[in-house]
Amino acid sequence: MRIFAIVKRILAELLRDKRSLALMLLAPILIMWLMNIMFSANSDTKIKLAAVDVPQIVQKNLEKTSDVSIVEYSSQTVAKEKLQENKIDALIVYREKANTYNVTYTNTDATKTALTKQALNVALTKEKITGLSQAIQKLEVIINNINPTSTKSLFVTAGNKTKINSYYKYGNSDTNFFNKIVPILMGFFVFFFVFLISGMALLRERTSGTLDRLLATPVKRSEIVFGYLISYGMVSIVQTTIIVLATIWLLKIEVVGSILSIILISVLLAMVALAFGILMSTLAGSEFQMMQFIPLVVVPQIFFSGIIPLDSMATWVQYIGKVLPLTYTGDALTKIIMYGDGLNQLIGDIIALLIFLLVLVALNVVGLKRYRKV
Amino acid sequence: MKYVVYLKQIRKKFDKQVVLREINLVVKKGEILGLIGPSGAGKSTVIKTMLGMEKADGGEAFILATTMPNRKILGRIGYMAQSDALYETLSAKANLEFFAKMKGISKEQLTNEITHVARIVDLSTSLNRRVSEYSGGMKRRLSLAIALLGSPELLILDEPTVGIDPALRKKIWQELGILRDAGTSILITTHVMSEAELTDRVALLLHGNIIADDSPQNLEKQYAVESIEEVFLKAEESEELR
Ligand SMILES: Nc1ncnc2c1ncn2[C@@H]1O[C@H](COP(=O)(O)OP(=O)(O)O)[C@@H](O)[C@H]1O
Numbered sequence: 001m002r003i004f005a006i007v008k009r010i011l012a013e014l015l016r017d018k019r020s021l022a023l024m025l026l027a028p029i030l031i032m033w034l035m036n037i038m039f040s041a042n043s044d045t046k047i048k049l050a051a052v053d054v055p056q057i058v059q060k061n062l063e064k065t066s067d068v069s070i071v072e073y074s075s076q077t078v079a080k081e082k083l084q085e086n087k088i089d090a091l092i093v094y095r096e097k098a099n100t101y102n103v104t105y106t107n108t109d110a111t112k113t114a115l116t117k118q119a120l121n122v123a124l125t126k127e128k129i130t131g132l133s134q135a136i137q138k139l140e141v142i143i144n145n146i147n148p149t150s151t152k153s154l155f156v157t158a159g160n161k162t163k164i165n166s167y168y169k170y171g172n173s174d175t176n177f178f179n180k181i182v183p184i185l186m187g188f189f190v191f192f193f194v195f196l197i198s199g200m201a202l203l204r205e206r207t208s209g210t211l212d213r214l215l216a217t218p219v220k221r222s223e224i225v226f227g228y229l230i231s232y233g234m235v236s237i238v239q240t241t242i243i244v245l246a247t248i249w250l251l252k253i254e255v256v257g258s259i260l261s262i263i264l265i266s267v268l269l270a271m272v273a274l275a276f277g278i279l280m281s282t283l284a285g286s287e288f289q290m291m292q293f294i295p296l297v298v299v300p301q302i303f304f305s306g307i308i309p310l311d312s313m314a315t316w317v318q319y320i321g322k323v324l325p326l327t328y329t330g331d332a333l334t335k336i337i338m339y340g341d342g343l344n345q346l347i348g349d350i351i352a353l354l355i356f357l358l359v360l361v362a363l364n365v366v367g368l369k370r371y372r373k374v
Numbered sequence: 375m376k377y378v379v380y381l382k383q384i385r386k387k388f389d390k391q392v393v394l395r396e397i398n399l400v401v402k403k404g405e406i407l408g409l410i411g412p413s414g415a416g417k418s419t420v421i422k423t424m425l426g427m428e429k430a431d432g433g434e435a436f437i438l439a440t441t442m443p444n445r446k447i448l449g450r451i452g453y454m455a456q457s458d459a460l461y462e463t464l465s466a467k468a469n470l471e472f473f474a475k476m477k478g479i480s481k482e483q484l485t486n487e488i489t490h491v492a493r494i495v496d497l498s499t500s501l502n503r504r505v506s507e508y509s510g511g512m513k514r515r516l517s518l519a520i521a522l523l524g525s526p527e528l529l530i531l532d533e534p535t536v537g538i539d540p541a542l543r544k545k546i547w548q549e550l551g552i553l554r555d556a557g558t559s560i561l562i563t564t565h566v567m568s569e570a571e572l573t574d575r576v577a578l579l580l581h582g583n584i585i586a587d588d589s590p591q592n593l594e595k596q597y598a599v600e601s602i603e604e605v606f607l608k609a610e611e612s613e614e615l616r
């Protein structure tokens with residue numbers, strides 16, 4: 001069988017090509033590891049505030065908030081200078097007459113601004129509650145003096161803190177935006193690496209002239225395409241498994257569904273990427289041109305694939321998302337990881353990916369006509 | 375049809391550049407036809423259009439009595455491209471095995487075939503080495519060996535002797551002679567005029583036309599010169615005067 005001879009040859013070539021092998025198998029781990037560092041470092045934002053004429057009780061409340069430190073200034077001018085020099089993240093000025101807090105933010109980091117707003121709100125609410133509970137206590141004393149026994153139990157609770165217990169359907173209190181995009185990023189990396197390697201491989205075959213030589217034998221065009229699909233498909237199973245496991249372990253992602261389903265969907269995506277890479281390589285004249293496709297056709301996929309919720313966008317944008325394979329894997333992987341869906345619930349996504357694969361393979365077989373007319 | 379190759383009014387242009395105006399050419403059974411012309415004359419283009427790798431803009435090509443392009447016929451043709459086109463990271467043997475399988479040579483014959491063609495090009499002792507370790511000449515020979523796999527009825531060799539030392543070049547021409555005597559038809563291109571003397575018939579390709587087509591001896595007589603090189607120069611002159 002010619003297909004198997006082609007598969008054998010491609011695998012033999014690949015095993016000798018240590019650089020490509022490393023790129024395919026080690027680079028995804030490296031990137032996931034870097035992301036792990038990046039996103040775990042980001043979790044504790046500390047803010048520094050300056051206060052002018054802010055009541056002591058509010059200042060205390062602010063200070064009690066974790067990751068918030070506060071410095072009091074007697075004059076506004078000094079405090080403003082500090083703000084200019086970026087030494088503090090926000091300046092809070094209280095005008096007693098108008099009972100107004102004027103807050104100036106550095107606003108160079110949106111997270112810090114948001115945190116400041118939140119902390120101030122909490123502090124002010126607390127102040128009100130404290131005031132209220134003090135009033136209640138005073139009231140209690142008065143009432144007690146009138147009738148020592150009857151109402152006691154009523155006000156005991158007022159001094160107690162209300163406790164909130166949080167339960168999470170998925171993940172824990174650390175679950176954030178990042179967890180939501182991990183399935184999409186994982187799909188993206190599978191797509192990216194397989195696209196690049198397979199595209200480069202066929203391109204090299206073309207520029208070295210071996211494709212011409214191959215096409216000068218009675219080999220069928222489809223045999224070449226399937227030879228590539230099978231050999232790189234085998235490699236991509238290994239690669240995808242590595243990416244999936246590295247993501248889950250390194251980034252400590254909680255998977256509600258089955259890891260096997262994740263790998264299956266990813267391998268399907270890898271096959272689509274493979275066919276897509278091969279197709280794009282027929283349009284590229286050199287390896288550099290192949291690289292130029294990355295910002296053009298690979299990177300945009302990431303924006304349409306669910307990182308930003310598509311249903312909030314214009315209809316035409318939603319239609320673009322529908323013709324990109326990453327949309328379907330992003331959806332499927334999210335459902336497996338976060339909701340524990342089984343493959344039978346993802347049949348729509350799977351069919352969409354299979355259609356992509358079928359169309360791309362057919363286009364490839366026809367596309368090779370550029371290099372041999374029969 | 376008695377011709378192994380029959381090209382009828384083949385035309386080909388790339389964008390606006392007309393490369394082949396009207397090519398009429400035949401290769402008979404058991405002869406060596408030399409397609410001669412300077413670099414860029416369109417020799418490789420003639421070959422690629424007749425094999426179906428480029429689409430002709432007009433005309434017809436028949437190989438072994440079949441209208442080209444035709445995939446099955448390719449199994450009966452040995453083609454050696456101008457570039458070496460080898461899998462550099464693999465051994466010479468792996469290259470030969472791969473292309474043998476592509477040509478549809480059976481498992482039983484595989485080893486025999488490889489030994490046979492390796493002996494012809496004098497590579498028997500270095501078959502297990504990687505192609506990337508080969509010298510330019512060795513790559514050329516391996517490339518030729520691949521074309522010889524499966525004893526094709528028609529050999530199409532695009533500048534096969536470029537970068538090969540004179541001793542081996544002579545040996546290869548001898549071998550081509552033996553193949554020809556055994557009934558193989560050979561179409562060979564070269565821009566080395568001295569090699570043209572070794573062919574049975576020469577076709578001069580210039581400005582997209584075959585400007586002369588005869589045996590080297592007849593051509594030299596016709597132009598009253600000593601060598602094909604001079605024939606070529608004279609033919610070029612008269613072409614330009616026209
Ligand atoms: N794929 C191509 N696209 C555009 N021009 C080409 C292509 N192939 C060949 N040519 C042009 O056609 C002419 C003939 O090329 P070629 O057949 O390779 O010449 P030769 O083999 O005689 O040296 C050259 O001018 C070359 O630039």
Ligand SMILES: [Mg+2]
Pocket residue numbers: 417418419456532
């Ligand atoms: Mg050429």
